Amino acid sequence: MNQPPAAAADAPEEIPLPFEARPVLLLFSDDSTLFFALRMRDCLRAADPDLKIHMGWVVEENALSYRQMEQLLPEGPDLAIHGKGVFRELLLDQRYKAILTSRVFGALGGQLRRPEISAAAGRACVLAFLGGLDFFPQNGYFRRRNCDGVYLFPASEIPVYEKRAANWEDRMWQEVGFGHPTFLRPEIEPPADLATRRDIYFFTQALSPTSKRGRLHMLEAMAAIARANPDHRVWIKLRHLPHENQQHLHLEKHDYPGLLKELQDPPANLRLTACTMDEALENAALGITCTSTAAIDVLRAGVPCMVHLDFVDNYVDPLVEPMRRLFAQSGVITSLEDMLNLRAQAPNPEWVEDMFCPRDLGTRVLQTITRFNGRAFQVEVL
Amino acid sequence: MxxxxxxxxxxxxxxxxxxxxxxxxxxxxxxxxxxxxxNPAHLSARNRAHNKAQMQILKAFKAQNSALGK
Structure with a gap:
């Protein structure tokens, strides 16, 4: 674990570290933002093993259960961020060289909108990434307009962003880059033991399928795959347990443990798990999902992937068509018949190149931070 | 509305x-x-045909495996 940051009360007496020697702060408040922070930490460590990185827990927006925190970040956060004006302090007190986030929290965005904060000398650089697969990214682009760096994907979205940004009157120094720590270019070689793996994962999602009938249909399809492949285990990988994440942006209406009880005579090799994504991918022979970012994790790990969008009641699901558009050229959208018979296709390399960024993301992010510190027009803020 | x-x-x-x-x-x-x-979308002929087709595919797969003793 990193050394905890100095107590706020001591800060005024301390001489601030030179900009480049300061730690980087990664923000999180729920499972999605924590996945981002953990992966970003890996990217930064790969770029600079000596870099100090602090994990900042935005308490007022918390939607993490104790179990999730213990499972994903057993060492705990380095900093609990709470209280009015805390983001102003974090930006101006020269404790951090950068704040990296996949969600522009309202209080942070509010500070960045102030011209004197934006132009403040020696302040922390704020880099915003997308939250994940975003089917309607226009609002997210606008929320990130005052951040010092914005990292987007697919690469083809960068000119779209720049075109929109041309109409924003309050845009200050900003660099736009390509990438996200979840969207690193996949390993070229599939896992060495792939042929001997026997675990098939269905990565569930809170919102999709929307209807109970659609979810039961998916569950029955998984049960049918399990029966047809008795030498395999079919895992229903839960994003969270039914009682967890009640404050999450995406609230699950029909949970799979409850639906499984309604299934008649489920096979013994159809099981539920709440393991982490990384644990699942260590032994997955195949990953199936509907509209989840999990498809990206599966592809990045070099594991065969199926995106199934033809489930029952898919027409009432608002995420199906945007997911279909985003994955149209991917080659991994799979019909029910192919899914049941485990006929997976390799992803289209051109689509992969547009969607997944080069693996030097950490280096590029650190370069953006250095360039930010050398920007023109910096003022002292009293 | x-x-x-x-x-x-x-x-x-x-x-x-x-x-x-x-x-x-x-x-x-x-x-x-x-x-x-x-939801009125359930009444559309196209959507009903979609659901029916998906249910048939699953039913046929189950029957095929059941015939194989799985």
Whole structure:
């Protein structure tokens, strides 16, 4: 674990570290933002093993259960961020060289909108990434307009962003880059033991399928795959347990443990798990999902992937068509018949190149931070 | 339409009534009207054909495996 940051009360007496020697702060408040922070930490460590990185827990927006925190970040956060004006302090007190986030929290965005904060000398650089697969990214682009760096994907979205940004009157120094720590270019070689793996994962999602009938249909399809492949285990990988994440942006209406009880005579090799994504991918022979970012994790790990969008009641699901558009050229959208018979296709390399960024993301992010510190027009803020 | 109703004074009156001590029947009615099975999209011939086709594929797969003793 990193050394905890100095107590706020001591800060005024301390001489601030030179900009480049300061730690980087990664923000999180729920499972999605924590996945981002953990992966970003890996990217930064790969770029600079000596870099100090602090994990900042935005308490007022918390939607993490104790179990999730213990499972994903057993060492705990380095900093609990709470209280009015805390983001102003974090930006101006020269404790951090950068704040990296996949969600522009309202209080942070509010500070960045102030011209004197934006132009403040020696302040922390704020880099915003997308939250994940975003089917309607226009609002997210606008929320990130005052951040010092914005990292987007697919690469083809960068000119779209720049075109929109041309109409924003309050845009200050900003660099736009390509990438996200979840969207690193996949390993070229599939896992060495792939042929001997026997675990098939269905990565569930809170919102999709929307209807109970659609979810039961998916569950029955998984049960049918399990029966047809008795030498395999079919895992229903839960994003969270039914009682967890009640404050999450995406609230699950029909949970799979409850639906499984309604299934008649489920096979013994159809099981539920709440393991982490990384644990699942260590032994997955195949990953199936509907509209989840999990498809990206599966592809990045070099594991065969199926995106199934033809489930029952898919027409009432608002995420199906945007997911279909985003994955149209991917080659991994799979019909029910192919899914049941485990006929997976390799992803289209051109689509992969547009969607997944080069693996030097950490280096590029650190370069953006250095360039930010050398920007023109910096003022002292009293 | 629902959004417009929510913003109207009639919509606000309904909301206040539903939150009052005698509002339970109103809440139950609202819940029933918002049930996912009542979505008019389920009535479209195209959507019904889609659901039927998916159910048939799954049924055929199950039958095929059942014949193989799985």
């Amino acid at each position: 629902l959004q417009k109703l929510k913003q109207s004074s009639f919509g606000k009156l309904l909301y206040r009534l539903s939150r009052s001590s005698l509002g339970a029947p109103l809440r139950h009615l609202a819940q029933a009207l918002q049930h996912e099975a009542l």
